[in-house]
Amino acid sequence: MNPPTTDQLIRYSKVILMAYISFFGLLVMFSNFTDYATNYEYVGHVLSMDTTRENLNLSYRAITSPMLHHRIYWIIITLEVIYTAFCLLGTFHLYRNIHASPEDFHEAKKFAIIGLLVAMFVYYVGLQVIGVEWFNMDESQTWNAKDWARHIVDFILPLLIYVAVRIER
Template sequence: MVATRTPRAPGALPLAAALLTATVALYITLVAFGNITDFGTNQQFVRHVLAMDTTFKDDDLMWRAITSTAWQDTAYIAIIVWETLAALVLLAATYLWIRSDHAHARRISTYGLLMVLLLFGAGFIGVGGEWFAMWQSKTWNGLDAATRVITLAGIVLVVIHLPFPAKAASSRTDSA
């Protein structure tokens, strides 16, 4: 008995990994660029979150507030530096995907995506959302946006770690 097996497209998953990595690279590049070129807008966001001035102002929590503009601006600059580095790493990973250097692309993509996940997960949701009670603010609350970024970056991280099929011949016959 001879069975003909239709091969899977060996390039589909690496292509998806490349395009998804490029999507996150584009996003975080635009975020960093926006924060650099329109410094004041998100500077105010960071200042209000750290100052906790639009939260419920619970006495049991307000000791956490950082009201020094120097420390607030230092935190904001650190965020921008982290975003810029993550963007550069993901852009490099995208280049590696395009060059079909899948092993290196997967590793570099992982580093960049973890940087994004740390910033938006640990930084914005953990530190901003819980420690500085950002969730209490109706005006300065970035939890929904952070959740969207974590979802996107997390999905991309899963996709790039799926096993890629071996390159198959255009047609293959198996004898049994």
Template sequence: MYTRFSKVALVWAVAFFATLAAISNLADYDSNFTVIGHVLKMDTTFPDNNGMWRAIEASWVHHLVFCLIIFIEAAVAVFCWLGGFYLYRSRYDLAQFSQAKKLSILGLTLGILLWFVGFMAIGGEWFLMWQSQVANGQQAAFRVVVILSVILIYLIQPDEEKNV
């Protein structure tokens, strides 16, 4: 039983984190948008690097990308809040608890995709964010990816029938 409670708590912890991330991006849109602009414009990468052809100058694209990030953060939050609720509601029934993992798995996977594909692969490698001293979120994204991955692996482990 304690294992099921810990899975619920960890899924809700991710929901809380994703909620704060989305709220922070909305509450301080301009500051956080500036970082996205630097990444997409590649204006803080090494001077005269050969990847500058990838830079996107169009401000509307920067807004679109930032809104997509906020939307995905909010979706991760919703899936994990609901997933945790369904897990908590079914905590006494092993079969129901296993079935209730679906939304949590979806939320955690979506979060891994956002921070790994979005920040580390696209931002870090395509837009060379790793070269920037100003707009480099790769280490933070890596920490989030590792935490979400560990929680996802833990969540999908089979649960015992014991009500201990």
């Protein structure tokens, strides 16, 4: 048995890392569907800004309608399903093309890249930009996912770069 080449290891590592983020997405989806009430409560507190310090200059940003809380939460869930599906599909396509030509392997990255971009939107734009900067989520002692989201973005962004870069031969 010949040891794998560096190029083979790079291809396998891209498949494995995409499987990791796909598994994470599946766990997030499972949590959102099986523990809807807890996660909905989280979203409701962030949107209502009811656990951040009272600031009359910013209170106009709060969304206090439970109906809107549910709708926004379902948008988040939908985006999580989309990124997970694309990441799973991307993992499958990468795996299916693991021994293909460099051009075919590179083309197989499309779904993975789309999935990672949607995930970046959820965790960076959704939580870190909108949640923290608009709804002041980072000021809440109880309902603050800033660090959690940052850790996810710290994995997704380098993964996006690594998967997209054409280094296989």
